[in-house]
Amino acid sequence: MNDVRSIVCTVFERSYHLGVGALANSLYDCNYRGVLYAGYRGALPPWTTGALTEVDGVQVYSVADGLEIHFALQQTDEMLANVKPQLIQQVWARYGEGVENVFYIDCDIIIKAQWPHFEAWAQYGIALVEDMNSPVAVSHPLRLQWTEYYAKFGIDYVPQDSIYVNGGFVGINRRYRGFSSLWHELQVHMKEFTGMQQDQIGIADRWNMFHFMDQDALNVAKDLTAKVTIMGPDAMDFGKFGYVMSHAAGRTKPWEKAFIRDIFVTGARPSFADKQYWQYVDGPIQVFSPAQIRRKRAALKVAVFIGRFFTRT
Numbered sequence: 001m002n003d004v005r006s007i008v009c010t011v012f013e014r015s016y017h018l019g020v021g022a023l024a025n026s027l028y029d030c031n032y033r034g035v036l037y038a039g040y041r042g043a044l045p046p047w048t049t050g051a052l053t054e055v056d057g058v059q060v061y062s063v064a065d066g067l068e069i070h071f072a073l074q075q076t077d078e079m080l081a082n083v084k085p086q087l088i089q090q091v092w093a094r095y096g097e098g099v100e101n102v103f104y105i106d107c108d109i110i111i112k113a114q115w116p117h118f119e120a121w122a123q124y125g126i127a128l129v130e131d132m133n134s135p136v137a138v139s140h141p142l143r144l145q146w147t148e149y150y151a152k153f154g155i156d157y158v159p160q161d162s163i164y165v166n167g168g169f170v171g172i173n174r175r176y177r178g179f180s181s182l183w184h185e186l187q188v189h190m191k192e193f194t195g196m197q198q199d200q201i202g203i204a205d206r207w208n209m210f211h212f213m214d215q216d217a218l219n220v221a222k223d224l225t226a227k228v229t230i231m232g233p234d235a236m237d238f239g240k241f242g243y244v245m246s247h248a249a250g251r252t253k254p255w256e257k258a259f260i261r262d263i264f265v266t267g268a269r270p271s272f273a274d275k276q277y278w279q280y281v282d283g284p285i286q287v288f289s290p291a292q293i294r295r296k297r298a299a300l301k302v303a304v305f306i307g308r309f310f311t312r313t
Contacts, residue, residue, distance in 0.1 A: 001072050005034070005099075005101070005119065006092050006101040006102070006103060006115075006118070007031075007035045007036075007102050007103070008032065008035070008104075009037040009090075009091050009102065009103070010023060010036065010038050010039070010073070010105055011038070011040065011081065011084065011107070012040050013040060013041040014042060015253075015256070016107050016253075017040075017046075017047075017093075018099075018253075018255040018281075018287055019106075019248075019277075020036075020038055020045065020069070020107045021045065021047055021285040021287035022110060022277055022280040022281050022285075023036070023105065023107050023109060023110065023306055024067065024284075025283060025284060025285055026112070026280045027115070027283070028063060028064055029111075029280070030111045030112070031112060031114055031116075032067065032111070033067055033070075033117040034066075034067065034068075035068050035070050036067070036070070037069075037087070038072065039072050039074045039080060039083065040072070040080075041073070043072050047274035047286060047287060048061045049283055050068075050073075056094075056173060057073060058070040058071060058072045063284050063285055064097035067284075072090065081167070081214050082213050082214050083182035085181070085187065085214075088102050088104055088180040089180050089181065092180070092219070094196040097174070098153065100174055101119055101122045101173050101174070101179075102172050102174075102177075103118060103127075103169070103171045105168070106168035108247065108273075109246065109248075110246045110277055110279075111244075111278070112245055113243055113244045113245070119165040119196055121229060121231075122171040122173045123151070123229030124227070125225075126172060126179050126222070127170065127171030127229055128171075128222060128233045129236050129244075129245075130163050130164070130165055130230055130233045131165055131166040131215075131233065131238070132166070132233055132249065135162035136162060136164070138160075138161065138162055138202040142209065143159045145209045146209070146216075147159070149187065149209065150186070153189045155186075156221055158221075158223065161223075163222075165230060166233075166236060166238075166249070167212065167214045168236070168247055169245065169247075176225075179221060183217055183218055186220050186221055190216070193209065222264075236249070237272050241272055246272060247273060247279075248271075248274065250263075254277035259299045259303035260299050260303050260306070263303050263306055269303065269304070269307035270300055270303050270304055274300065275304075277298060278293070278300055
């Protein structure tokens with residue numbers, strides 16, 4: 001696919017291909033045309049069966065007119081969430097200088113805004129979104145620990161503000177492409193503290209200096225970068241609903257939930273991100289069978305109705 005303006009990348013393994021399919025569908029619906037570069041480990045999605053072509057070491061799947069997924073096997077034992085900056089670097093190396101922007105988007109995100117919004121956003125600097133756990137004050141012990149730690153590597157980390165950003169979305173214009181190298185470097189230095197291999201999300205608890213490796217390093221990189229452009233948490237539907245993306249950031253993903261059972265057993269109501277996800281599972285990629293989609297959407301509606309009246313204490 002030639003003369004693409006932007007490339008989106010993501011990572012997945014195991015059941016997370018169910019998120020990749022919905023992400024691709026939402027991108028297509030919002031008029032993204034180009035390549036979704038999907039770094040993966042393990043098996044390829046079952047919904048690609050019989051429709052793949054190998055091109056220069058990647059498996060190419062044509063989603064619809066103008067949109068392809070390029071599946072790139074990742075040779076790493078680390079949690080794939082920790083190789084985001086390397087994945088971005090792979091995209092720059094593979095697709096060349098003709099690419100204007102590279103966006104990393106987690107596969108548990110649904111895109112809601114029309115694609116030109118994202119390309120305009122990235123022109124102003126590194127595009128980021130404030131996390132649900134923001135703010136983290138400039139005098140917070142975590143930030144002070146980061147300052148002390150990175151000084152050992154000759155990095156003068158000075159917190160610029162109290163905003164803590166989410167690691168699920170990063171947009172980089174080619175003018176700022178060095179950002180992914182900085183992000184990667186910070187994670188490499190981090191490993192002297194965390195150990196050389198991390199195969200799970202989260203280390204110990206939030207009192208740990210580096211709990212979420214990719215996200216904490218991203219926040220250090222954010223403060224070391226002059227040109228950043230940050231939207232509030234509503235850009236991922238955290239706290240209140242926005243118009244940009246919907247991020248199912250919890251540990252249990254929308255494709256794993258049993259909505260009716262959950263509301264009676266744990267009191268957990270379907271989230272807005274759950275509702276958004278199930279809108280994008282039937283085309284152009286058929287993520288589930290029509291019967292599965294009908295059942296899950298019906299259960300979702302019932303759980304939403306019950307949730308209006310039922311509260312478990």
